[in-house]
Amino acid sequence: MSDISLELQAQVTNAIKNNQPLTIKGGGSKSFMGRETDKSLQILDVSGHSGIVNYEPVELILTARAGTPLIEIENALAENNQMLAFEPPHFSNSATLGGTLACNQSGPGRPWYGSIRDHVLGIRLINGTGKHLRFGGQVMKNVAGYDVSRLQAGAMGTLGVITEVSLKILPKPKAQVTLTWELSAADALQKMNRLAGTSKPLTAACWVNGRLYVRLSGAQSAVDATATQWKGNELEQIGSFWMQLREHSLACFDPSLPLWRFSINSAAKLNHIDDHSIIDWGGSQRWFSGHAEKKEMQQLAIKAGGQVSLFSGGDREDVMHEPQSALKALQKNIKKSFDPAGIFNPGRVYKWM
Amino acid sequence: MTNTAPLKDELSCLFREFIQSEYVIDDDETLKPYECDGLSMYTQLPMLVVLPETVEQVQKVLKICHEKQVPVVARGAGTGLAAGAMPHAEGVVLSLAKFNNILSIDPINRSARLQPGVRNLAISEAAKMYGLYYGPDPSSQIACTIGGNVAENSGGVHCLKYGLTVHNLLSVDLLTVEGERITIGSDGLDSCGMDLLALITGSEGLLGIVIEVQVKLLPIPETARVVMAGFGNVQQCGEAVSGIIAKGIIPGGLEMMDSYAISASEDYAKAGYPIDAAALLLCEVDGTKEEVQAHIEEVQALFKSFGATSIRTSQSEEERALLWFGRKAAFPAVGRISPDYYCMDGTIPRSQLAYVLTEMQKMSERYGLKIANVFHAGDGNLHPLILFDANVPGEFEKAEAFGGEILELCVAVGGCITGEHGVGIEKIRQMIVQFSDEELAQFHAIKDAFDPQGTLNPGKGVPTLKRCQEYRVLQSAKERSLGSINESGAHNHV
Numbered sequence: 032m033s034d035i036s037l038e039l040q041a042q043v044t045n046a047i048k049n050n051q052p053l054t055i056k057g058g059g060s061k062s063f064m065g066r067e068t069d070k071s072l073q074i075l076d077v078s079g080h081s082g083i084v085n086y087e088p089v090e091l092i093l094t095a096r097a098g099t100p101l102i103e104i105e106n107a108l109a110e111n112n113q114m115l116a117f118e119p120p121h122f123s124n125s126a127t128l129g130g131t132l133a134c135n136q137s138g139p140g141r142p143w144y145g146s147i148r149d150h151v152l153g154i155r156l157i158n159g160t161g162k163h164l165r166f167g168g169q170v171m172k173n174v175a176g177y178d179v180s181r182l183q184a185g186a187m188g189t190l191g192v193i194t195e196v197s198l199k200i201l202p203k204p205k206a207q208v209t210l211t212w213e214l215s216a217a218d219a220l221q222k223m224n225r226l227a228g229t230s231k232p233l234t235a236a237c238w239v240n241g242r243l244y245v246r247l248s249g250a251q252s253a254v255d256a257t258a259t260q261w262k263g264n265e266l267e268q269i270g271s272f273w274m275q276l277r278e279h280s281l282a283c284f285d286p287s288l289p290l291w292r293f294s295i296n297s298a299a300k301l302n303h304i305d306d307h308s309i310i311d312w313g314g315s316q317r318w319f320s321g322h323a324e325k326k327e328m329q330q331l332a333i334k335a336g337g338q339v340s341l342f343s344g345g346d347r348e349d350v351m352h353e354p355q356s357a358l359k360a361l362q363k364n365i366k367k368s369f370d371p372a373g374i375f376n377p378g379r380v381y382k383w384m
Numbered sequence: 385m386t387n388t389a390p391l392k393d394e395l396s397c398l399f400r401e402f403i404q405s406e407y408v409i410d411d412d413e414t415l416k417p418y419e420c421d422g423l424s425m426y427t428q429l430p431m432l433v434v435l436p437e438t439v440e441q442v443q444k445v446l447k448i449c450h451e452k453q454v455p456v457v458a459r460g461a462g463t464g465l466a467a468g469a470m471p472h473a474e475g476v477v478l479s480l481a482k483f484n485n486i487l488s489i490d491p492i493n494r495s496a497r498l499q500p501g502v503r504n505l506a507i508s509e510a511a512k513m514y515g516l517y518y519g520p521d522p523s524s525q526i527a528c529t530i531g532g533n534v535a536e537n538s539g540g541v542h543c544l545k546y547g548l549t550v551h552n553l554l555s556v557d558l559l560t561v562e563g564e565r566i567t568i569g570s571d572g573l574d575s576c577g578m579d580l581l582a583l584i585t586g587s588e589g590l591l592g593i594v595i596e597v598q599v600k601l602l603p604i605p606e607t608a609r610v611v612m613a614g615f616g617n618v619q620q621c622g623e624a625v626s627g628i629i630a631k632g633i634i635p636g637g638l639e640m641m642d643s644y645a646i647s648a649s650e651d652y653a654k655a656g657y658p659i660d661a662a663a664l665l666l667c668e669v670d671g672t673k674e675e676v677q678a679h680i681e682e683v684q685a686l687f688k689s690f691g692a693t694s695i696r697t698s699q700s701e702e703e704r705a706l707l708w709f710g711r712k713a714a715f716p717a718v719g720r721i722s723p724d725y726y727c728m729d730g731t732i733p734r735s736q737l738a739y740v741l742t743e744m745q746k747m748s749e750r751y752g753l754k755i756a757n758v759f760h761a762g763d764g765n766l767h768p769l770i771l772f773d774a775n776v777p778g779e780f781e782k783a784e785a786f787g788g789e790i791l792e793l794c795v796a797v798g799g800c801i802t803g804e805h806g807v808g809i810e811k812i813r814q815m816i817v818q819f820s821d822e823e824l825a826q827f828h829a830i831k832d833a834f835d836p837q838g839t840l841n842p843g844k845g846v847p848t849l850k851r852c853q854e855y856r857v858l859q860s861a862k863e864r865s866l867g868s869i870n871e872s873g874a875h876n877h878v
Contacts, residue, residue, distance in 0.1 A: 089629055168798070172800075177586070177591075177827055179583075181582030228492075230606045255674075294573060338572060351577060354576075364833035
């Protein structure tokens with residue numbers, strides 16, 4: 032619960048001076064993501080930079096230091112019947128807000144509620160010249176200057192040290208129901224996409240182990256009426272199912288195998304993979320556990336209108352979808368504009384950055 | 385000023401080698417309509433205007449301009465309100481008006497591929513047959529184009545619930561300053577690595593030229609109804625706005641108008657607005673029939689408890705349209721009662737609504753210029769309309785100074801200088817109020833990463849550090865003479 036931004040800034044300044052690259056670390060809950068980097072690098076520990084700075088339920092806005100545990104934020108919100116609508120996965124109790132933004136982590140409701148990047152309103156960031164900067168703001172709309180805040184989503188700390196994040200908060204839905212149907216992957220994909228095209232209070236849709244799960248959230252009367260109309264089997268204990276899906280703790284996630292993540296066209300077929308995958312985000316996100324060549328996976332993803340990454344396990348040398356060459360050059364330039372000396376998380380996202 | 389005539393002739397000749405002659409405009413008379421965008425007080429004739437018809441032509445134009453270091457200003461429909469598309473005297477205006485085709489609509493995964501010159505409203509019109517529409521709906525949606533929407537990260541009355549442009553994009557095809565085509569984003573909801581799509585959105589044509597856009601489409605709500613409430617004072621009205629949010633309702637739209645805007649609009653639109661009210665709220669609730677019914681009842685009860693003097697709920701689609709017509713007609717209605725008006729665009733925390741309104745009233749008296757207020761109250765986005773007469777010498781300058789002071793007030797109360805119109809040239813001075821030199825230096829570094837020669841829309845969006853120094857000197861002199869705007873911290877940098 033303290034502000035250690037001056038110490039963090041001093042460490043960064045020192046690292047620049049000594050040309051000493053840093054590994055930025057919050058709660059360490061997502062250290063398995065991205066490329067494996069040099070373990071001998073000095074660690075910049077942001078977890079001590081913690082605490083909710085400002086929370087105004089009526090404004091639907093919360094600002095917290097980057098090292099604040101998600102649990103702390105979620106507890107504070109729950110007291111006011113509010114939530115982080117992007118339902119961030121935790122993967123450990125130590126998960127922090129800064130890491131969640133840096134890794135762009137969002138849960139099952141993402142296609143309907145938006146991702147963490149959609150809820151970010153502003154950030155503070157220490158860049159690679161050692162300056163502590165503020166971008167965006169604590170208001171709902173702000174288009175002054177380039178959107179540096181959302182740019183951080185997925186950059187995995189390669190552009191600087193996120194020290195503070197302001198977020199849009201949403202009220203918790205009054206009622207929730209989960210419906211299930213036994214269906215093949217192909218039929219489930221079709222049904223998910225069809226349901227998502229209707230104006231109903233749909234907030235999650237996934238297919239696991241021969242079963243389609245659909246979550247409805249909103250006013251009690253709306254949820255009830257839609258549930259009656261859609262005629263699925265109602266699932267008891269709905270909270271724990273979606274939580275387990277989000278946390279990858281459902282039995283079908285095999286931690287001993289490499290886990291591939293496809294972010295693709297919601298209606299695309301992944302042929303031989305679909306039947307053995309977990310289909311989330313109404314079809315837009317697919318998880319596949321198994322040994323495979325990255326090149327082949329990448330070709331499949333491109334055909335399906337999107338990208339693939341090796342989310343966990345396997346060979347951590349090359350894990351992200353390889354961008355086209357012009358895009359690669361551009362990302363290198365942007366990296367340089369934030370971090371001219373290349374001290375932040377080198378090689379974490381791509382070997383070349 | 386440099387003599388551009390030889391360069392102009394050379395470029396016209398070069399461009400005419402691959403663009404139809406009449407689409408390379410070089411005579412002053414035909415150039416004239418391009419001298420400004422929606423902020424018509426800021427004008428500048430460009431050296432040339434080109435209207436290419438193919439992507440290859442655009443690429444060639446960019447390549448030539450890059451080689452010759454000629455400024456390029458991209459232009460859609462020219463409806464922007466911050467002079468973001470105002471031409472450069474020694475530059476080329478690259479009009480994307482000919483790229484007005486909807487390339488495809490995918491009703492299954494609910495998306496549309498568009499050329500940049502497709503009008504915002506045309507997307508929803510085309511998607512309607514599939515029960516879908518495009519969310520962001522800026523007031524200029526009849527005319528404004530999706531390319532311009534991406535450039536400005538446009539919002540509209542429904543963005544509290546459905547988001548800004550940035551929340552409704554899947555991918556953008558960008559031409560770099562050298563003319564190389566890159567695709568940012570995909571059919572999926574995110575991409576590996578840093579979020580370039582967010583960086584491009586709202587970058588005001590400073591980082592690249594948008595040549596194709598893929599947007600998400602949403603299912604058309606089953607039903608939508610509007611509750612209109614009049615309030616005896618602005619304070620109560622502001623509290624009612626917060627009250628709805630606190631209740632856990634996110635309205636599709638939540639708009640506020642002050643008494644001057646109400647009466648101007650009612651005179652023009654005859655929507656039955658309560659002309660004796662000090663402030664008015666329009667609250668639209670959309671969704672399933674059951675949800676709308678439940679929320680409408682809650683909203684009505686809530687307005688009553690906050691002291692609403694009148695409440696009217698739309699009973700039909702026609703009535704809903706009529707109530708909105710009054711709001712949408714507010715700008716032209718004000719245009720009828722004043723020779724000119726100047727539309728501002730700041731964002732504030734909702735809790736500061738009443739305070740900011742009162743302060744603006746004081747400024748209005750000090751400047752001797754009337755003001756009408758129309759807000760996207762749900763997300764704290766103000767659109768004060770400053771009334772003035774451009775034919776009275778010095779009055780526009782007064783309006784401009786008034787507007788600048790409003791934006792500085794927005795920053796002082798924890799808000800920002802632009803919610804959805806962008807910075808362009810108009811708000812470039814206020815950028816130094818919102819950002820430190822170090823932050824602006826980071827913006828310049830980003831710009832250099834895309835456009836090291838600085839030929840894409842130069843002079844817009846981010847002030848040069850040299851100009852910042854000049855502004856800051858002016859600023860501190862002004863503050864010394866006026867006293868600080870707000871004791872609680874005119875600048876929120878620590």
